[in-house]
Amino acid sequence: MKILVTGAKGFVGKNLIAELKNRNYGYIFEYSRKTDPSLLDEYCKEADFVFHLAGVNRPKDQSEFMDGNYGFTSTLLKKLKEHQNTCPILISSSIQAELSNPYGKSKKAGEDLLFEYRKETGSTVFVYRLPNIFGKWCKPNYNSAVATFCYNVAHELPINVNDPSVLMNLVYIDNVVEEFINALNRKANIIGDYCKVPVVHKITLGEIVDLIYSFKSSRDERSIPNMSDSFTKKLYSTYLSYLPKDKFSYDLKMNVDQRGSFTEFIKTQDRGQVSVNISKPGITKGNHWHHTKNEKFLVVSGNGVIRFRKIDKDEILEYFVSGDKLEVVDIPTGYTHNIENLGDSDMVTIMWANEYFNPAKPDTYFMEV
Known part of the structure; x- marks a missing residue:
């Protein structure tokens, strides 16, 4: 064809x-x-x-x-x-x-x-x-408010919103393209004399601006927007496409001591927190337990052992882990636990917790395994 x-x-x-x-x-x-x-x-x-x-x-x-x-x-x-x-x-x-x-x-x-x-x-x-279309490759400061807002916020330029209550009807470029290809294949969404993109997002100008600014601040907060919301997911992808070429990366706060380091990577409101833990050779970290907080450990480099003991028992369980064989170890509640680097190089562990750290209620209690 x-x-x-x-x-x-x-x-x-x-x-x-x-x-x-x-x-x-x-x-x-x-x-x-x-x-x-x-x-x-x-x-x-x-x-x-x-x-x-x-x-x-x-x-x-x-x-x-x-x-x-x-x-x-x-x-x-x-x-x-x-x-x-x-x-x-x-x-x-x-x-x-x-x-x-x-x-x-x-x-x-x-x-x-x-x-x-x-x-x-x-x-x-x-x-x-x-209606208004948004997505990657749209020219900013031309005829799309979304493209202009994304570009200006990403480049730390001011934006002007005369009336934040204005209701916008928006279609996402991927949905437009999908519908156009459907028409090519004789499956167009036809209503009367006209055709329509079936997925239309209705949102106020003020809500759009608030979301875009939240995307910018998410780097400092180490957070991820609500990807379960279809519009937020699409707008976030659009925003990232306008990042300056020298601003694709951003620093994380590394908590470093003689044992290694611990760095928060991503936090979400409803899916917990992901962190990166680096342990020096011979170092043991942990020796604590939780009531409700639970974690998953994944060693991606190095060799070590994760030990568990139920807080009212003497039996110690050991799980030997290695970056040579990726496996996830769940950290159940009510078990004190630690992780020891048994190798001669740094051990890197990806750690997920079901909630991000709240210093007012850490749910973390010291106890030797």
Whole structure:
């Protein structure tokens, strides 16, 4: 199948083409502003499906709205008709087509061209009236508040929110791409004359800003956002894509002494805490027990032994552990326990606890194994 994508270098186009290639759609005609215009004729002759994503969002003069959103659509359809190519066409329109502003009028005019083309040729057309789209590769400080907020917060630049109570209707780029590929495979979500991306997120501008700032502070707090919330998960992925190139990494606070070190890595509200423990050769750590707090130990480098004793018994249990054979050892409640490095190099242990450390209620009681 030969696929023509106009607006190939734009936000939606880049994401769509990347996923088409992931799915082994290898014959893709990529048309953008920098493409030799003469190639459009050849592409329109050969295409088996057209994703018409090209358009104008922020022109220098408002007259360019009609030229870009109506004029180029007219040119595209004319060339398809010249070659008697009635392949399906998908156009990315906007919910603003319902409005009477210059942008909305130009998008509505483009839609009407498609519907008239369908009557003339019998071609299948998919008209998507899209709300605000967010995700990676969207141009900040252009026409997306989410992209602008993510970029500015990540780069420690100020943002301006006139009315935080404004309700936003948002679709995520991956959901858009998935729906577009469904249309390619004749499984579009069609409602009346129009098609829609089925997953729409409704959230206020203020809530979006609060989330983005929480993502920034999560590095200092060593926390992870609530990934069980679909929108938060998608917005966090979007935010990370705007990190400055020299800010991908961040330091952790290492608690170092003569025995080694202990470093908190990740904390979550409902899934506990992950830490990294490094023990020097011959060092034993632990010798304590918990009422309710429980842990999992995973030695990833070095060799050692984890010992247990029920606090009211004399029997000692030993589990020998090594980075050569990864295995998780659960630390049950009511057992005092320790971990000893038996090797001649540092032993590295990943430790998970079901809650993060609360100095006011540590639930940790010293007792030798």
